Amino acid sequence: MRCVMRLRCVRSAVVLSSLLWGQRWSSTWNSTPEKYGESAAASGATVLPGVDLARRAVSPNQEFPATWSEDEPLSPSNPRVCWREHYSLDAQKPYYQNIKTMEVTWDIPEGFVTRFPRLYASNGYHVDATGAVFRSSTASEPPANGTVGTTVAKEAGVKAVPLKQRLAAYGAGGLLWYLIVHNISLACVFTCLYVFRIDLIRLARSYGFDVKCSDEVAVSESKRPPFWKTFVLSIVLNKILVPLHLLLTVTSAPLLVHRLEPIATSLFPKIKAFARSFVGRGAAAGTTAKV
Template sequence: MRCVTRLRCGRCSVTLSSLVLSRRWKSPENSASGQHGEPNVAPGATVLPGVDLARRAVSPSQEFPATWSNDEPLPPSNPHVQWREHYSLDAEKPYYQNIKTMEVTWEIPEGFVTRFPGLYASNGYHVDARGAVSRSSSSATSAEGGVGPAVAKKSGPNALSLKKRLAAYGAGGLLWYLIIHNISLACVFICLYVFRIDLIGYACSYGFAVKHSDGVSVNDNKRPPFWKTFVICIVLNKILVPLHLLVTVTSAPCLVHRLEPIATSLFPKMRAFARSLVGRESAASTVAKG
């Protein structure tokens, strides 16, 4: 009986001591800053990483109780604690909301781990291996150099040209652009050579001052010259390059992932074939000179 009473007394004392320690830990004297799990620490004092992790795991911040990372609890200074990343379909770029102050801004917080690393890397920001974005010197000077909505639009992540947006899709995007470019060239050639469209008449109908003496008479029984028509088709197709880029960038998200394996195997073969042709020509020229 004495042993049982001693064990009970020991358990009660351990329970009381743990309760007293937890009360002391969460008391307002030990957390003068007003947040749980953050004791009174001098500004210059250093806290061991293990102690900091244990403190935040035992008593997390009540203001942001659900803010956790994959590996460990986030410190209060991390941008993920107060900022959330969203995407605007109207503006076609991400924006950020502060859940504490309800502030909404287009500028990414310093050190925020974004879901769009390629977008910010192509816009001049520095993105590390984790995806944390930091402003480089060029982007900082461009952001501070001007005032007004025009400058903000130029320095934002949406201010990407069509060529830069196409380059972000890699080899699959380049292959899809070449397909669209050649299809357009074939359509222009068929319209001019097979259907024999009167371009002079179309130019006059749209208000261009073209003299009739400068025009070439169209003979219905005779086709136009093949090579002259082909050169004209190439020139007209070069004029349509911005339209090709726009169509490629618009339709790339649906088709690039299917063309990527083909492009990664096709382009090295084409490069090796071109190098072999150049090597054969150089060898033949050296033999002829010798």
């Protein structure tokens, strides 16, 4: 009798478990994709930073767009859902990549919020307060002079990006190359003033400045000018040439920065550590002297 009762209990348990599994399978199968694939952001759950970045890089959507935005989730038509903005150092202009289709283009998507608003504003695009770029009528129409206007607009757009910002994109190697160019220019200016003793009055007249004969200063041919005065004057003149130094550095950086990068990454930390130790020794010496 007990065996029969146990058999009935086992059968009822098996039937009940099969019914439960069948109900769960059917509910999962019949559920809509939106409910089953509901994002963690919509449900209010906390999303780990690594998961957030992975979803933006692999499968971007409205809650996790490819380009981060403060007002997430975005609308389905927003270009930031699938597009990302990059900057080409070789072409010196931004380009755009679609994460889903892997399409790469130089043309900015309509309504994309750019990091270079001045560049597109100078090219004739309409940029709103948030930085979204829209093609205005002047940008879409071809110029009257053919391709010349397009070339001029592109050159103006490249010039709209500051030289300091373009130099900062090269990192420590670009900074080291700028310091080399700056100091070479200082040495050349000092050599011209101290060694070759250039006649500044005659040079000023050659550039159209009205300098009278009575303003001329008698210069002794056998005596050199004062060293420190010439050095300070060289520093001042070299500071005036800083925009030219930046232009020369940015122009020649693609050829030399990759070779100077390893030297810069090892040199700058050593200089920083030496400066800190020197300042620390000076402070300690001052404290000892006061005591």
